[in-house]
Amino acid sequence: MTEKRAQTSGRFPPIFWLSNGVELCERAAYYGTFIALSMFLTDAAGFSDVESGWIGAIFSSAIYFLPFLTGAISDRIGFRHALLLAFVLLSVGYAALGLHPGKLPVLASLALIALGGSFVKPVITGTVALTSGDSLRARAYSIFYMIVNIGSFTGKTIAKPVRTALGVGSVPLCSAVAAFVALALVFLFYRPLQASTARPRGASEVVHDLAVVLRNGRFLALILITAGFWVIQGQLYASMPKYVVRMVGEGASPEWYANVNPFVVVLLVVPITHLVRKMQPISSIAIALALIPFSALIMALSPAVGAGTTLFGYPVHPITVMMVCGIAVQGFAECFLSPRYLEYASRQAPAGQEGLYMGYAHLNVFFAWLIGFVMSGYLLDAFCPDPRTLSDADRAQRLASLAGQGLMPSAYAKAHYIWYVFCAVGVAAFASLLVYQAVVRRRETKRA
Numbered sequence: 172m173t174e175k176r177a178q179t180s181g182r183f184p185p186i187f188w189l190s191n192g193v194e195l196c197e198r199a200a201y202y203g204t205f206i207a208l209s210m211f212l213t214d215a216a217g218f219s220d221v222e223s224g225w226i227g228a229i230f231s232s233a234i235y236f237l238p239f240l241t242g243a244i245s246d247r248i249g250f251r252h253a254l255l256l257a258f259v260l261l262s263v264g265y266a267a268l269g270l271h272p273g274k275l276p277v278l279a280s281l282a283l284i285a286l287g288g289s290f291v292k293p294v295i296t297g298t299v300a301l302t303s304g305d306s307l308r309a310r311a312y313s314i315f316y317m318i319v320n321i322g323s324f325t326g327k328t329i330a331k332p333v334r335t336a337l338g339v340g341s342v343p344l345c346s347a348v349a350a351f352v353a354l355a356l357v358f359l360f361y362r363p364l365q366a367s368t369a370r371p372r373g374a375s376e377v378v379h380d381l382a383v384v385l386r387n388g389r390f391l392a393l394i395l396i397t398a399g400f401w402v403i404q405g406q407l408y409a410s411m412p413k414y415v416v417r418m419v420g421e422g423a424s425p426e427w428y429a430n431v432n433p434f435v436v437v438l439l440v441v442p443i444t445h446l447v448r449k450m451q452p453i454s455s456i457a458i459a460l461a462l463i464p465f466s467a468l469i470m471a472l473s474p475a476v477g478a479g480t481t482l483f484g485y486p487v488h489p490i491t492v493m494m495v496c497g498i499a500v501q502g503f504a505e506c507f508l509s510p511r512y513l514e515y516a517s518r519q520a521p522a523g524q525e526g527l528y529m530g531y532a533h534l535n536v537f538f539a540w541l542i543g544f545v546m547s548g549y550l551l552d553a554f555c556p557d558p559r560t561l562s563d564a565d566r567a568q569r570l571a572s573l574a575g576q577g578l579m580p581s582a583y584a585k586a587h588y589i590w591y592v593f594c595a596v597g598v599a600a601f602a603s604l605l606v607y608q609a610v611v612r613r614r615e616t617k618r619a
Contacts, residue, residue: 183311187302189360191318193254194295196353198322200265200346201288203330205231206426207342209547210412213557215272215340220413220557224548227409230281231540235533237289239377250294251363257294258354260287265347272340280343287350320433331426383524384531390519392607394535397456399600400463400508401539402546403593404501407432409547410589411494414555418586419488420573428494435502436509443506452515453608459508460604464597466500469493471590497590546592555586 204211208230212223245253264283267276296315303311326349330342385391412425447455476489513532520528551557558566565580572579579586 183307184302186298186361187311189356190295190298190302191315193353193356193361194291194315195318195322195325196349196356197258197261197288197291197295198319199326199329200261200349200353201284201326202323203326203333203349204265204268204284204343204346205408206327206412206429207330207334207339209409210334210416211268211272211339211342212277213413215338216274216277218274219548220552221548224409224544224546224551226278226281227547228541228544230285231405231408231544232537233285234288235537235540237285238293239381239531241286241289242293243377245290245294245297249363250298251357251361253290253294254357254361255354257287257290258350258357260284260290261350262347262354265343265350269340269343269347317437320437323433324430327426327430331424334426335422380527381531384528384534387519387521387528389611390516390528392603393516393519394532395538396600396603396607397460397508397512398535398539398542399596399603400460400504401536402543402596402600403463403467404432404505405540405543406467406547406593407498407501409544410551410593413551414586414589415490415494417555417558418579418583419490423488423491425494428491428498431495431498432502432505435499436505439503440506440510443503444510447507447511450511452511452518453604455507455511456515457601457604457608459504460597460601462500462504462507464594464601466497466504467590467594467597468497469500470497471587471594474587547589550589550592554583554588556582 209223209227212218212226213220216223218226241253248256260283264280264287268280268284271277271280299311299315300308326346329345333342333345407429411429415423415425415428447458470493473490473493476492480487480489480492513529516532517525517529558569561569561580561582565582568577568580569583571577
């Protein structure tokens with residue numbers, strides 16, 4: 172009924188806008204905490220870099236895997252109840268994370284956040300689909316995508332002043348407030364939609380379908396290759412915050428640097444999508460994978476810039492300059508990948524199974540977050556260690572260097588090597604895509 176009204180009137184019903192408002196709150200809560208998570212795990216909870224890398228890997232990858240299961244649960248209990256459950260879990264999880272930063276409580280809090288967050292995306296995207304007819308669906312999802320980026324931008328923008336004024340442990344408390352606002356909106360205004368006539372899928376069906384998809388070598392190869400892109404993109408949250416704060420100082424703004432990415436995407440995704448609309452999807456993906464190593468390389472070149480960098484007459488740290496430039500390249504590359512990846516992925520599915528395969532196309536981010544965060548932990552430990560692990564003399568030398576007096580201690584002399592490693596990951600992903608493209612083309616030629 173709601174879909175028919177939207178299609179007839181050409182306007183979206185109130186529940187569409189409510190759902191987008193809820194999504195904005197959830198994304199602001201998530202990204203506000205996520206950008207600070209790696210610092211929180213070491214500075215507030217006391218985990219080592221390696222431990223926080225593993226914890227971040229499991230948490231962030233679970234956010235992308237659990238929706239396959241929680242989506243089926245949402246279909247059974249209804250969208251309203253699923254959202255109420257989600258935001259109760261999120262409100263409690265974020266609040267507990269900020270109030271009880273001990274190691275075991277932190278793990279329990281992150282589990283609640285991952286579980287709660289996994290309910291939100293399938294329900295909100297399902298609501299967007301149900302409240303927009305075929306003629307409005309493209310516009311509906313473009314609005315939804317914009318809202319996601321606004322939420323991401325807002326959460327990270329707020330996280331910076333909260334971290335510097337109140338400490339990194341206070342950032343999750345702001346996320347708890349945003350999650351509670353979403354909970355109130357759902358409780359007061361979100362009403363059940365017309366029930367779907369489709370039979371809800373069971374967990375066993377979800378697992379079976381996942382096994383079917385992963386047995387398709389061609390599809391799995393595409394997922395793993397494009398995961399290389401997101402391994403580098405994921406360093407905005409895994410490596411970059413700690414790297415910047417340790418090399419520039421507590422007053423640095425990694426949260427705001429990360430906002431360059433959604434800013435560039437929002438600014439350029441429409442014109443770039445228009446530009447590449449007649450290009451083969453694989454060519455657009457190849458451009459993205461060719462660009463992404465350069466983003467990491469740019470970040471690695473900060474020692475070559477020198478300390479006397481100015482912007483509009485104001486002194487700027489060379490790491491700040493190169494980080495912002497590298498992140499801008501990432502956003503530019505994403506504009507080539509995101510619009511065409513799903514289109515190309517759908518073509519790799521066997522005839523008649525496109526819907527099944529597309530449901531698992533975002534497993535590339537699952538693998539990327541799992542691999543990228545683990546790599547980050549070991550690389551930070553090796554090249555840009557936690558200042559608390561340094562000797563007293565090295566800690567004093569670091570503080571003096573941050574104050575503009577002398578060089579950083581030798582433990583940080585090769586900190587930029589982290590980005591060379593991720594540049595190599597990007598090069599490997601691009602080379603793998605070229606091999607993949609050649610193999611696929613050869614097989615298609617033989618079949619023809």
